[in-house]
Amino acid sequence: SQKIEQNSEALNIQEGKTATLTCNYTNYSPAYLQWYRQDPGRGPVFLLLIRENEKEKRKERLKVTFDTTLKQSLFHITASQPADSATYLCALYMDMGRRALTFGSGTRLQVQP
Amino acid sequence: NAGVTQTPKFRILKIGQSMTLQCTQDMNHNYMYWYRQDPGMGLKLIYYSVGAGITDKGEVPNGYNVSRSTTEDFPLRLELAAPSQTSVYFCASSPTRGEQETQYFGPGTRLLVL
Numbered sequence: 001s002q003k004i005e006q007n008s009e010a011l012n013i014q015e016g017k018t019a020t021l022t023c024n025y026t027n028y029s030p031a032y033l034q035w036y037r038q039d040p041g042r043g044p045v046f047l048l049l050i051r052e053n054e055k056e057k058r059k060e061r062l063k064v065t066f067d068t069t070l071k072q073s074l075f076h077i078t079a080s081q082p083a084d085s086a087t088y089l090c091a092l093y094m095d096m097g098r099r100a101l102t103f104g105s106g107t108r109l110q111v112q113p
Numbered sequence: 114n115a116g117v118t119q120t121p122k123f124r125i126l127k128i129g130q131s132m133t134l135q136c137t138q139d140m141n142h143n144y145m146y147w148y149r150q151d152p153g154m155g156l157k158l159i160y161y162s163v164g165a166g167i168t169d170k171g172e173v174p175n176g177y178n179v180s181r182s183t184t185e186d187f188p189l190r191l192e193l194a195a196p197s198q199t200s201v202y203f204c205a206s207s208p209t210r211g212e213q214e215t216q217y218f219g220p221g222t223r224l225l226v227l
Contacts, residue, residue: 008153034215043117043203043218044156089155093214100146100171101216105155 003027004092004104012110013080021075021107023090033066033073036089038106044089048075080111114139117219119204125225126194134189134222136204144207145187146216147171147179149200156203162187194226 005024013019023033031052036044050057050066050073057064063076077084087106120135138145143164148156158171162181176198178190187206191198201223205216 004155041221043205043221044216045218046215049215100158100161101214102158103148103156105153 004090004102006088006090006104006107008105008107010108010110012112015081015111015113017080019077019080019084019109019111021088021109023073023075023104025071025092028071028092029068030092032093033064034091034101035062035064035073035075036091036103038087038089044103047088077109080109082111082113085109085111116140117204117206117217119202119219119222121222122220123223123225125227126191127227128194128196130194131190131192132194132224134191134202134204134224136187136189136219137185138187138204138206138217138219139185140206140208140217141184142206142208142217143184144209144214145181146205146207147177147187147189148203148205149173149198150203150221151200159189159202191224196226198224199226200224 034049035047038044048064050064052068061078065074087108089103089106091101091103117138146161147159150156157173159177160179162168165184168179201221203221204219207214207216
């Protein structure tokens with residue numbers, strides 16, 4: 001079956017370091033992949049979308065890579081700050097029949113000052 | 114623009130009761146969605162709508178109903194609430210549909226069924 005996998009263990013890093021989160025998917029070849037941020041008690045907020053022919057995409061301190069051979073996306077936050085602490089979700093348009101996004105369960109990032 | 118708004122923010126229901134979760138968006142988006150999120154889990158799609166008068170089932174529709182009489186509103190109805198429906202419910206909308214769609218989420222409704 002099609003599924004998205006994100007590391008369920010929280011990632012703890014020191015302020016100023018680069019955080020790297022992983023999103024793996026199986027049995028599908030999406031043309032686009034998205035990343036969202038979710039703070040406790042709030043709805044997800046869209047961050048970045050990357051296309052299959054864009055190996056890398058940047059937005060300020062954020063960088064996303066998309067390796068369609070490995071079926072993997074990496075999400076990097078450089079010069080991390082405590083304010084970056086949140087859960088980060090990846091999402092793919094996996095179900096062509098339903099025509100809707102499928103979300104991973106997310107990885108919680110904790111940036112220590 | 115207020116974006117996507119949801120009411121109530123929190124509700125406790127007894128088993129067998131029913132309620133309607135309200136969702137409104139002021140961005141003139143055609144596409145709207147209802148998700149539930151259980152602790153530590155991803156978002157699961159309950160129902161979605163591609164426009165006024167058109168709705169369709171998502172991944173976990175059992176126990177829920179929706180309607181879409183206007184572009185702005187997409188209420189979710191729970192009939193005969195069960196403890197398994199304890200969750201956080203998010204409404205979302207998007208301006209387009211397809212692989213490039215990005216979704217705008219409401220703040221969520223936390224529901225506890227006892």
